Amino acid sequence: xxxxxxxxxxxxxxxxxxxxxxxxxxxxxxxxxxxxxxxxxxxxxxxxxxxxxxxxxxxxxxxxxxxxxxxxxxxxxxxxxxxxxxxxxxxxxxxxxxxxxxxxxxxxxxxxxxxxxxxxxxxxxxxxxxxxxxxxxxxxxxxxxxxxxxxxxxxxxxxxxxxxxxxxxxxxxxxxxxxxxxxxxxxxxxxxxxxxxxxxxxxxxxxxxxxxxxxxxxxxxxxxxxxxxxxxxxxxxxxxxxxxxxxxxxxxxxxxxxxxxxxxxxxxxxxxxxxxxxxxxxxxxxxxxxxxxxxxxxxxxxxxxxxxxxxx
Numbered sequence: 001x002x003x004x005x006x007x008x009x010x011x012x013x014x015x016x017x018x019x020x021x022x023x024x025x026x027x028x029x030x031x032x033x034x035x036x037x038x039x040x041x042x043x044x045x046x047x048x049x050x051x052x053x054x055x056x057x058x059x060x061x062x063x064x065x066x067x068x069x070x071x072x073x074x075x076x077x078x079x080x081x082x083x084x085x086x087x088x089x090x091x092x093x094x095x096x097x098x099x100x101x102x103x104x105x106x107x108x109x110x111x112x113x114x115x116x117x118x119x120x121x122x123x124x125x126x127x128x129x130x131x132x133x134x135x136x137x138x139x140x141x142x143x144x145x146x147x148x149x150x151x152x153x154x155x156x157x158x159x160x161x162x163x164x165x166x167x168x169x170x171x172x173x174x175x176x177x178x179x180x181x182x183x184x185x186x187x188x189x190x191x192x193x194x195x196x197x198x199x200x201x202x203x204x205x206x207x208x209x210x211x212x213x214x215x216x217x218x219x220x221x222x223x224x225x226x227x228x229x230x231x232x233x234x235x236x237x238x239x240x241x242x243x244x245x246x247x248x249x250x251x252x253x254x255x256x257x258x259x260x261x262x263x264x265x266x267x268x269x270x271x272x273x274x275x276x277x278x279x280x281x282x283x284x285x286x287x288x289x290x291x292x293x294x295x296x297x298x299x300x301x302x303x304x305x306x307x308x309x310x311x312x
Contacts, residue, residue, distance in 0.1 A: 043106055045115030049077040049154070054122065054146035061142070062185060064135035068125055073139050075122040075146070076104055079154055080115035087157035089117040089195070089297060092147050096167030099136055099209040100127040107166070109200070109290015116294065118156045120147050124172070133210045133225065137182055140172040145186035148193050162196045162297055166286050167249070168209070170202020170241075174227035178235055196237040196300045200289045201252055201282050204228050204259040220251075228255075231262045237271040237303075238263065239296045241289040249282035271300075 051074045055061060061069040080088065091110075095102040104121040124139035125131035148158050165173040176182045177190045177197035206226040211217055222228050240260055245253040256274060263272040273296070277288050 043078050043110060043115065043119070044112070045081055046078040046119070047081050049079065051076065052146075054143045061135070062138045064125060064132070064138070065130050068130040069135075069139065072123050072125050073142065074104075075120055075143055077154055078106070078115075078119040078121070080118070082115065084155040087152065087160070088155055089160040089301065090120060090147060090151050090156040090158075090162065091117055091293070091297070092120045092122065092144055092161060092163045092173075094122060094124065094140055094143075094163075094165030094169030094172045096165070096169050097126070099168045099171075099207060102126070102168070107286070107290060109166075109286040109288070109293065111290075113290065113294065117297070118151065118154065120151070127209050127213060132213050136172065137175055137225075141176045141182035141186065144176055144194075145183065145188055148188060149186075158193075160195045160301065161193065162198060162293075162300075163194050164198040164200060164293060165202065166200045166289075167202065167282065168207065170199030171204075171207050171227065172202075173197055174199045174202050174204065174238075175225070175230075177238070178227055178230035178232070179224070191234055191236060194236040195304070196239065196297065197235070198239045198241070198289075198293050198296060199227075200241045200293075201243060201249065201285055202227070202240075202256075203252065204255040228259050228262055231259065231267050231269070233267045233269050235263070235269060235272070237300045238269070238273070239293075240272075240274040241285060241292065242274070242276055243280040243282060243285035244276075244278040247281040248285070252282065271303075 053074050055069055055073050060066050093107045095104055104123045107119065107121065110119060122143035125135045144163060148161055152158050163173045163177055174197060177194050180190060183190045183193065204227045206221040206223050210225050211219055211221060240256045242248060242253045242256040253276060260272060260274040263269040275292055277285055280288060
């Protein structure tokens with residue numbers, strides 16, 4: 001099986017992940033792969049368009065500091081250098097950092113993989129003196145709306161936009177894909193405008209940084225700022241990724257397993273999956289999740305194409 005045409009030697013653990021396929025609740029034993037190092041080089045096979053503002057010049061952000069938004073709210077495009085013969089799928093990625101730090105850049109899990117689709121990476125306002133909830137949620141929605149409305153100019157398919165992110169970015173991706181209010185100002189319904197949502201080790205309860213802003217640090221809560229609160233049967237196809245419970249970030253695996261259970265058992269969501277990938281911690285889980293994200297995007301698109309064909 002040819003998995004990574006440009007990565008060279010592949011760790012045995014990643015081969016085990018590929019062999020695991022798309023089981024409903026995949027627990028993949030890959031301890032050796034947790035020690036694998038991926039080069040920090042830029043993405044091979046892509047050209048980069050950097051620092052595109054996603055808020056129009058004449059548009060004031062729906063909340064918060066407009067000057068900070070103009071400074072921070074930009075995105076990068078990674079576009080395959082190969083000739084684009086038909087519109088490509090798109091993966092919109094939000095970086096992690098606890099909503100209070102971090103910056104857009106090459107998604108760790110996509111380094112060394114073939115240039116098969118367009119990757120969009122976006123900054124958002126960071127929690128601190130210049131931004132508070134819901135500024136970063138409004139920014140994530142604005143970046144997604146820009147992508148849906150503009151990606152065709154760069155060879156992308158606006159009907160095949162997937163949204164993902166790592167840690168805090170996974171939280172943002174889940175929130176804008178499940179809670180309709182964030183995309184509503186742009187005339188978009190996340191249940192229709194996103195082909196799928198694939199959060200990587202995202203917090204599924206109310207994010208701890210939101211709680212810190214409220215002066216309620218350390219108090220677990222599920223309210224309107226929790227992805228679990230917005231669980232439903234008609235979400236976009238959703239795939240959750242998390243690592244091994246005892247080396248992951250605090251209760252992150254339990255939250256994702258609970259969220260999956262709510263989606264599938266309580267809400268009867270027909271297209272929700274979870275990968276609990278053993279041997280990987282909160283940071284390193286991005287590596288196998290990057291590969292699996294590609295496989296899940298292809299699966300979702302195949303299923304959609306088959307459903308459209310049968311409906312004719």
